[in-house]
Amino acid sequence: xxxxxxxxxxIQQIAKEQNVTLPELSDDLSLHETxxxxxxxxxxxxxxxxEIGVDPFTISEDAAFPxxxxxxxxxxxxxxx
Amino acid sequence: MSPREIFAxxxxxxxxxxxxxxxxxxxxxxxxxxxxxTVLGGRLRELSGRAVLLKLSDQLRSGLVMIELDGIARRxxxxxxxxxxxxxDALIADAGIxxxxxxxxxxxxxTCVPLxxxxxxxxxxxxxxxxxxxxxxxxxTSGTSGVPKIVGHTLEALTGAIVAEGPARGQAPVWATFxxxxxxxxxxxxxxxxxxxxxxxxxxxxxxLADHVARLKAxxxxxxxxxxxxxxxxxxxxxxxQFAPAxxxxxxxxADQAVLDGLKxxxxxxxxGHAYASTEAGVGFAVNDGLEGFPADYLGNRNGVEMxxxxxxxxxxxxxxAHAYVGRNAAxxxxxxxxxxxxxxxxxxxxxxxxxxxxxxxxxIGGLKVHPEEIEAVINRxxxxxxxxxxxxxxPITGGIVxxxxxxxxxxxxxxxxxxxxxxxxxxxxxLASHKVPAVIRFxxxxxxxxxGKLARTDA
Numbered sequence: 001x002x003x004x005x006x007x008x009x010x011i012q013q014i015a016k017e018q019n020v021t022l023p024e025l026s027d028d029l030s031l032h033e034t035x036x037x038x039x040x041x042x043x044x045x046x047x048x049x050x051e052i053g054v055d056p057f058t059i060s061e062d063a064a065f066p067x068x069x070x071x072x073x074x075x076x077x078x079x080x081x
Numbered sequence: 082m083s084p085r086e087i088f089a090x091x092x093x094x095x096x097x098x099x100x101x102x103x104x105x106x107x108x109x110x111x112x113x114x115x116x117x118x119t120v121l122g123g124r125l126r127e128l129s130g131r132a133v134l135l136k137l138s139d140q141l142r143s144g145l146v147m148i149e150l151d152g153i154a155r156r157x158x159x160x161x162x163x164x165x166x167x168x169x170d171a172l173i174a175d176a177g178i179x180x181x182x183x184x185x186x187x188x189x190x191x192t193c194v195p196l197x198x199x200x201x202x203x204x205x206x207x208x209x210x211x212x213x214x215x216x217x218x219x220x221x222t223s224g225t226s227g228v229p230k231i232v233g234h235t236l237e238a239l240t241g242a243i244v245a246e247g248p249a250r251g252q253a254p255v256w257a258t259f260x261x262x263x264x265x266x267x268x269x270x271x272x273x274x275x276x277x278x279x280x281x282x283x284x285x286x287x288x289x290l291a292d293h294v295a296r297l298k299a300x301x302x303x304x305x306x307x308x309x310x311x312x313x314x315x316x317x318x319x320x321x322x323q324f325a326p327a328x329x330x331x332x333x334x335x336a337d338q339a340v341l342d343g344l345k346x347x348x349x350x351x352x353x354g355h356a357y358a359s360t361e362a363g364v365g366f367a368v369n370d371g372l373e374g375f376p377a378d379y380l381g382n383r384n385g386v387e388m389x390x391x392x393x394x395x396x397x398x399x400x401x402x403a404h405a406y407v408g409r410n411a412a413x414x415x416x417x418x419x420x421x422x423x424x425x426x427x428x429x430x431x432x433x434x435x436x437x438x439x440x441x442x443x444x445x446i447g448g449l450k451v452h453p454e455e456i457e458a459v460i461n462r463x464x465x466x467x468x469x470x471x472x473x474x475x476x477p478i479t480g481g482i483v484x485x486x487x488x489x490x491x492x493x494x495x496x497x498x499x500x501x502x503x504x505x506x507x508x509x510x511x512x513l514a515s516h517k518v519p520a521v522i523r524f525x526x527x528x529x530x531x532x533x534g535k536l537a538r539t540d541a
Binding site: 017038039041042043045046047050055057058065 | 447474475476477478479482484506510515516520521523
């Protein structure tokens, strides 16, 4: 499974658990518009760390938290797993 | 003090009951004529009035030394097997130790302790000794970091709850415990066996659980105690079958409904009770209605034990609490009114108080305080879960999140893991605030338990 599909699948699973209705997950959708709160993002980052083996937001000191879904996926795609 | 006023351990051991024993995996010692025998090679007189360190590699000799020494020594300090040797010098200084009873005399040859007495089996015949004084019993707290605190008790305080309950009815019980008897929880069981006219079967750290249970069965153990973690391990091992104790007791950790129900199912003919006790606060109370928590009307003064809840934690004042921390920089053990703060946080729901966790065990989740035990209690209620541990994990988003390690009930189909995980999360979301719901649930084969029998919480 590609990094992108792993990320999207995890987002959809957490949305289901949190009763969040997701809009269509396009690359330029802002993360704010996903309906996720900070706790949901924290769960997402923790689960992806277990699944993919990296947490790009802790590894990199200067990483700004991404603004869009596309940025978020790229943060994982750009880290050597 | 006149000897007539003293009631030491030996004075509870009349010769009227025959066939009583104390045993471990290797030896069986008769208690019937114990007063005319010595484990100290006949050197008890030399220990009169001394502050004695009990540093033995086994529980059997430790118990026999306690019986012989109580009423003779000024004080005795019980060393649990997991004591960090690096802390020994500080403890010896703080307790004013001037003698040691050991089975490794070579280790003490060049130390500052002036008197070294060897404890050995088999026992030797000797004229019975008479109690001379009320010996101070010193025990160590089981905290995980730093030098343990020395807690001072008297035999009267240690046995307050046992005497209050009166002698066991019917056949003399055969007691056992998963604890070490040099810890408060285990010592209570040892003292029960001595005072109640029964026998005692000791645990052995080098023995497998299956062999231990086989020994419990063979020796006819009727009454047995341990922490909820000890009991969960037994239930998981599958070794509980065919063992049929009459009384099963839990203490030392929160007994949640899941473990109480699990024990009731495993031992349908046993009465299952959980007791509240700590090294400092002594024995508070026992709950025998099969439910977690305790009735709210236990607060106030009940059987000489006064309890109140202040700032969320249970406070206890009674003749069974320890009387002081011992040592140069020892803190006060009680408040100005004589109450011991247990540090155990309780919550009133309906007409019952429930334990939610330790004050010192709070984890911080995004600035919000969370007791891992309250999350574990919800997870453990799932029928396929045997044991769990909640802890914090750092998060770049919120600072911290809750994650949980879960052991499934023996024989659970691994293919159902995802389904079970979803069900656990659903229960947690229904019963816990959102920040307490585990972000990640991991299924594991085992969880660490400390030598004192408690779930290891290294991050707390």
